[in-house]
Amino acid sequence: xxxxxxxxxxxxxxxxxxxxxxxxxxxxxxxxxxxxxxxxxxxxxxxxxxxxxxxxxxxxxxxxxxxxxxxxxxxxxxxxxxxxxxxxxxxxxxxxxxxxxxxxxxxxxxxxxxxxxxxxxxxxxxxxxxxxxxxxxxxxxxxxxxxxxxxxxxxxxxxxxxxxxxxxxxxxxxxxxxxxxxxxxxxxxxxxxxxxxxxxxxxxxxxxxxxxxxxxxxxxxxxxxxxxxxxxxxxxxxxxxxxxxxxxxxxxxxxxxxxxxxxxxxxxxxxxxxxxxxxxxxxxxxxxxxxxxxxxxxxxxxxxxxxxxxxxxxx
Amino acid sequence: xxxxxxxxxxxxxxxxxxxxxxxxxxxxxxxxxxxxxxxxxxxxxxxxxxxxxxxxxxxxxxxxxxxxxxxxxxxxxxxxxxxxxxxxxxxxxxxxxxxxxxxxxxxxxxxxxxxxxxxxxxxxxxxxxxxxxxxxxxxxxxxxxxxxxxxxxxxxxxxxxxxxxxxxxxxxxxxxxxxxxxxxxxxxxxxxxxxxxxxxxxxxxxxxxxxxxxxxxxxxxxxxxxxxxxxxxxxxxxxxxxxxxxxxxxxxxxxxxxxxxxxxxxxxxxxxxxxxxxxxxxxxxxxxxxxxxxxxxxxxxxxxxxxxxxxxxxx
Numbered sequence: 014x015x016x017x018x019x020x021x022x023x024x025x026x027x028x029x030x031x032x033x034x035x036x037x038x039x040x041x042x043x044x045x046x047x048x049x050x051x052x053x054x055x056x057x058x059x060x061x062x063x064x065x066x067x068x069x070x071x072x073x074x075x076x077x078x079x080x081x082x083x084x085x086x087x088x089x090x091x092x093x094x095x096x097x098x099x100x101x102x103x104x105x106x107x108x109x110x111x112x113x114x115x116x117x118x119x120x121x122x123x124x125x126x127x128x129x130x131x132x133x134x135x136x137x138x139x140x141x142x143x144x145x146x147x148x149x150x151x152x153x154x155x156x157x158x159x160x161x162x163x164x165x166x167x168x169x170x171x172x173x174x175x176x177x178x179x180x181x182x183x184x185x186x187x188x189x190x191x192x193x194x195x196x197x198x199x200x201x202x203x204x205x206x207x208x209x210x211x212x213x214x215x216x217x218x219x220x221x222x223x224x225x226x227x228x229x230x231x232x233x234x235x236x237x238x239x240x241x242x243x244x245x246x247x248x249x250x251x252x253x254x255x256x257x258x259x260x261x262x263x264x265x266x267x268x269x270x271x272x273x274x275x276x277x278x279x280x281x282x283x284x285x286x287x288x289x290x291x292x293x294x295x296x297x298x299x300x301x302x303x304x305x306x307x308x309x310x311x312x313x314x315x316x317x318x319x320x321x322x323x324x325x326x327x328x
Numbered sequence: 329x330x331x332x333x334x335x336x337x338x339x340x341x342x343x344x345x346x347x348x349x350x351x352x353x354x355x356x357x358x359x360x361x362x363x364x365x366x367x368x369x370x371x372x373x374x375x376x377x378x379x380x381x382x383x384x385x386x387x388x389x390x391x392x393x394x395x396x397x398x399x400x401x402x403x404x405x406x407x408x409x410x411x412x413x414x415x416x417x418x419x420x421x422x423x424x425x426x427x428x429x430x431x432x433x434x435x436x437x438x439x440x441x442x443x444x445x446x447x448x449x450x451x452x453x454x455x456x457x458x459x460x461x462x463x464x465x466x467x468x469x470x471x472x473x474x475x476x477x478x479x480x481x482x483x484x485x486x487x488x489x490x491x492x493x494x495x496x497x498x499x500x501x502x503x504x505x506x507x508x509x510x511x512x513x514x515x516x517x518x519x520x521x522x523x524x525x526x527x528x529x530x531x532x533x534x535x536x537x538x539x540x541x542x543x544x545x546x547x548x549x550x551x552x553x554x555x556x557x558x559x560x561x562x563x564x565x566x567x568x569x570x571x572x573x574x575x576x577x578x579x580x581x582x583x584x585x586x587x588x589x590x591x592x593x594x595x596x597x598x599x600x601x602x603x604x605x606x607x608x609x610x611x612x613x614x615x616x617x618x619x620x621x622x623x624x625x626x627x628x629x630x631x632x633x634x635x636x637x638x639x640x641x642x643x
Contacts (some may be wrong), residue, residue: 038474041552042474042476043475043536044406044407044472045370045371045372046370046371046407047369048368048369049467050364051364053361054363054364055359056463056465057358057360057415058463064456088358092359100463102463104377104459134373136375136461138375141457142455148417151359153361156352161357221358
């Protein structure tokens with residue numbers, strides 16, 4: 014094991030090359046300094062903990078690092094913000110191999126360059142359970158796209174496809190990755206929808222990223238907007254072969270699409286009278302009927318799904 | 329145990345009342361929004377983990393929460409920055425009592441109000457080991473006071489007294505708090521030296537906060553400034569009774585003052601020709617002799633201290 018300060022010195026080198034013009038002081042002082050620039054600042058923090066969000070055999074360490082970074086940035090995407098910088102705070106077991114530690118940080122560094130979002134500071138701490146806590150800072154005009162802006166009658170859209178990451182996670186949990194490598198990749202390598210979020214800024218009336226399951230995340234828009242929602246199951250965008258593989262594995266594809274988390278797609282609403290959005294699939298509409306979001310089958314029946322999206326501490 | 333979203337809803341209420349005019353969107357959306365305002369932004373993150381930074385019998389939970397917040401803000405003090413906002417990311421064992429969880433957050437909320445530094449977001453995650461990761465955002469003119477600005481011949485100053493927190497921690501570890509309650513308080517209730525840091529902005533040539541031990545933290549200024557340093561042991565500011573109690577307990581008061589961490593005082597340098605600073609005690613000077621900081625006894629001998637400041641992962 015190498016010493017804390019040696020490690021930090023190496024990280025300082027490792028995280029170089031993603032700097033942008035806003036970074037005035039990066040790693041190496043008591044704090045980092047960022048030019049405030051124009052627009053307002055958007056701030057969010059997300060944790061990925063071993064045994065909770067991932068198992069170490071689910072992906073190479075560099076992929077686990079990059080995945081944690083993307084998951085954190087997904088919250089900036091959901092605001093319509095542009096990433097400016099990140100802070101990486103790691104809790105690392107004393108016996109964690111140095112090679113794995115290095116790989117993890119290679120993944121973080123690659124993701125930082127990929128998103129042009131430099132890691133300008135952080136913290137390193139010994140502890141029982143490996144965790145990556147990533148703080149992200151972005152810039153946005155106004156307040157970005159909030160959860161609270163939906164109106165009754167607004168149409169509900171989603172980017173990309175739903176449930177593929179949850180299917181991939183199930184394959185990993187069952188040690189059956191070879192049955193659907195494309196779905197495993199969807200879980201391992203999510204992409205924060207930064208560009209989509211920026212395109213939808215000023216167009217979407219409300220927006221959220223799908224981290225805990227589409228239905229639960231839509232529930233947050235309902236709650237903050239004081240509304241309910243109705244989804245049509247047959248409209249849910251699924252990746253090719255997703256439905257078939259799910260059924261083969263004895264899983265409900267609609268449950269995966271609606272309750273499975275970690276797609277990191279954007280779910281957003283749009284006034285029905287607006288022009289169609291530049292991207293996304295319409296999956297339902299906001300209503301003013303009281304109660305949680307409902308899902309309608311093709312024949313108009315209300316679907317009953319077993320369970321809800323991911324929640325810490327049960328519930 | 330209560331559900332994650334119920335907990336977050338309660339925290340949203342609990343953290344109210346510290347808002348400042350810069351907070352445009354607080355807890356409850358994908359991310360918080362802060363007006364960028366004038367000046368540059370200063371960003372830092374710090375973790376307090378149970379079993380590493382504290383034991384649960386060392387202080388009431390509210391004190392542990394407030395302490396973690398102060399420790400994080402101390403890095404802003406060392407830059408000469410003014411706190412603007414914070415994000416609180418907690419990892420909480422599933423069996424952690426709800427009453428303790430509430431108390432911990434009462435402490436965080438009180439500290440946030442106390443420093444006028446609202447908690448505008450965060451993350452809540454179940455995990456094996458309790459940890460509090462606090463991201464702090466401040467504002468500063470220019471780049472603040474860096475570690476790298478010291479020059480050979482500059483005098484070295486420190487605010488407050490050294491080693492009291494380390495003595496208090498030793499009392500707690502030995503279950504002997506009653507022998508020095510004032511020192512225990514110094515460990516339990518550190519105060520981030522925000523006002524001192526602001527007063528010294530533009531005056532100090534380099535500055536750092538003392539979290540890992542004065543000698544080790546001075547070593548960072550030496551390294552970043554490309555210099556060495558010489559301290560005079562007899563000049564070290566000690567709290568009344570500190571030396572006597574340390575000796576009674578079989579401890580070296582100089583080792584406590586120089587190697588003991590968590591005083592969260594500011595250590596800074598000043599050109600020798602400058603007017604005396606508005607606060608602080610002169611304890612030595614920067615030199616251009618190669619090597620680590622040296623400590624001289626009253627008779628001019630170089631003191632040998634057993635050990636070094638706190639380091640994760642040994643070293």
